[in-house]
Amino acid sequence: MKKDILLLPGDGIGPEIIDSAVAILEAIAKKFKHEFTFKQHLIGGAAIDAASTPLPTETIAAAKKVDAVLLGAVGGPKWDQNPSHLRPERGLLAIRKALDLYANLRPVKGFEHLLDASPLKPDIINGSDLLIVRELTGGLYFGEPSQRSKDGQSVVDTLTYTRYEMERIIKKAFESAQLRKQKLTSVDKANVLESSKLWREIVDQQKPFYPDVEVNHMLVDAAAMKLITEPNSFDVIVTENMFGDILSDEASVLTGSLGMLPSASLAENGIGLYEPAHGSAPDIAGQGIANPIAMILSAAMMLRYSFKMDTEASNIEQAVEATINNGYYTADLKVKTGSLVTTKEMTNNILRNI
Numbered sequence: 281m282k283k284d285i286l287l288l289p290g291d292g293i294g295p296e297i298i299d300s301a302v303a304i305l306e307a308i309a310k311k312f313k314h315e316f317t318f319k320q321h322l323i324g325g326a327a328i329d330a331a332s333t334p335l336p337t338e339t340i341a342a343a344k345k346v347d348a349v350l351l352g353a354v355g356g357p358k359w360d361q362n363p364s365h366l367r368p369e370r371g372l373l374a375i376r377k378a379l380d381l382y383a384n385l386r387p388v389k390g391f392e393h394l395l396d397a398s399p400l401k402p403d404i405i406n407g408s409d410l411l412i413v414r415e416l417t418g419g420l421y422f423g424e425p426s427q428r429s430k431d432g433q434s435v436v437d438t439l440t441y442t443r444y445e446m447e448r449i450i451k452k453a454f455e456s457a458q459l460r461k462q463k464l465t466s467v468d469k470a471n472v473l474e475s476s477k478l479w480r481e482i483v484d485q486q487k488p489f490y491p492d493v494e495v496n497h498m499l500v501d502a503a504a505m506k507l508i509t510e511p512n513s514f515d516v517i518v519t520e521n522m523f524g525d526i527l528s529d530e531a532s533v534l535t536g537s538l539g540m541l542p543s544a545s546l547a548e549n550g551i552g553l554y555e556p557a558h559g560s561a562p563d564i565a566g567q568g569i570a571n572p573i574a575m576i577l578s579a580a581m582m583l584r585y586s587f588k589m590d591t592e593a594s595n596i597e598q599a600v601e602a603t604i605n606n607g608y609y610t611a612d613l614k615v616k617t618g619s620l621v622t623t624k625e626m627t628n629n630i631l632r633n634i
């Protein structure tokens with residue numbers, strides 16, 4: 281099959297890990313006789329430096345033309361003092377909104393060989409395998425107004441959601457649960473927030489349409505605790521934008537590192553953008569030591585969701601697992617034994633297992 285892929289490397293470790301994903305995709309194309317073509321555009325700090333905007337119009341136009349988008353990461357201290365419209369993160373939020381990428385799927389799967397990389401007890405995290413379904417285009421991230429008062433003495437951020445926005449992500453989560461272990465945990469703050477009360481109502485309204493799915497509601501504070509004390513009690517978690525952001529970084533502890541967590545950001549019309557859950561890791565950028573696995577597994581998600589290439593996606597996932605089982609690890613994974621490798625070496629080891 282012929283597929284056009286847009287690369288948005290972004291900032292920090294973004295370009296380093298995008299290179300890894302491209303190498304893996306080229307190997308897959310060769311093995312399965314596909315033709316993948318890559319175009320590259322600017323986003324984030326790199327775009328601010330080159331074009332004075334975190335999301336050039338050419339980038340959105342290109343994203344709308346291709347079969348899928350792969351994004352590295354955006355942001356870094358260089359732009360931290362910029363006014364908010366010139367922050368790299370604005371570019372990321374803007375492309376999610378422009379492409380209506382409402383459904384962010386963040387699978388969290390621990391590898392047995394990395395049990396000791398987590399500060400959590402091995403018997404608690406062994407076998408952890410869950411999916412966070414995060415709403416990605418609404419909530420506090422996008423509500424207006426979001427500003428300081430003229431005198432600087434007060435501030436407002438706004439949390440808005442329409443019923444439609446909640447309904448579509450909740451349906452997506454029910455469907456995801458049907459394809460997994462048929463267990464859905466809806467996470468909210470319904471003891472305080474009006475938005476969460478509507479969210480809960482919609483979950484209960486949708487429940488009868490998915491009789492095979494067992495559903496429970498959980499408050500976000502308790503969910504944060506349970507996620508690391510009883511991770512195996514979860515299958516699919518569905519939640520709004522900011523809760524999902526926070527819970528997914530927390531859940532990465534189950535896998536040993538944030539550098540292990542891939543994600544897919546999907547629109548209703550089939551457009552997909554694939555990005556690791558982590559950021560640009562400015563503390564290690566440029567050193568060639570970043571963990572490329574979250575990015576590589578995001579590329580596997582692209583094959584599965586956007587290109588319907590299940591065998592190819594599984595090939596990548598198995599190659600990653602085999603490499604980990606062979607004892608290779610990057611510096612972020614605090615394992616006690618094995619071979620410490622760079623980004624390139626990890627990528628080459630995974631390539632050997634493709």
Ligand SMILES: NC(=O)c1ccc[n+]([C@@H]2O[C@H](COP(=O)([O-])OP(=O)(O)OC[C@H]3O[C@@H](n4cnc5c(N)ncnc54)[C@H](O)[C@@H]3O)[C@@H](O)[C@H]2O)c1
Pocket residue numbers: 293352353354355356357369372538539540555556557558559560561562563564569570571572574612
């Ligand atoms: N999707 C994105 O582009 C995205 C996501 C999160 C944060 N950010 C941005 O990234 C910048 C840095 O944010 P932060 O430091 O809070 O979060 P971060 O995710 O970049 O880093 C947190 C910690 O995890 C480590 N880490 C993350 N990914 C890693 C990888 N692949 N390999 C090895 N170690 C890894 C980092 O070195 C750091 O110690 C900020 O500007 C933030 O806004 C961007």
Ligand SMILES: CC(C)[C@H](C(=O)O)[C@@H](O)C(=O)O
Pocket residue numbers: 355369372373525557558559
């Ligand atoms: C960089 C930031 C805007 C982004 C988010 O909060 O969505 C990131 O943390 C993520 O998880 O993708």
Ligand SMILES: [Mg+2]
Pocket residue numbers: 525526529557
């Ligand atoms: Mg985040």
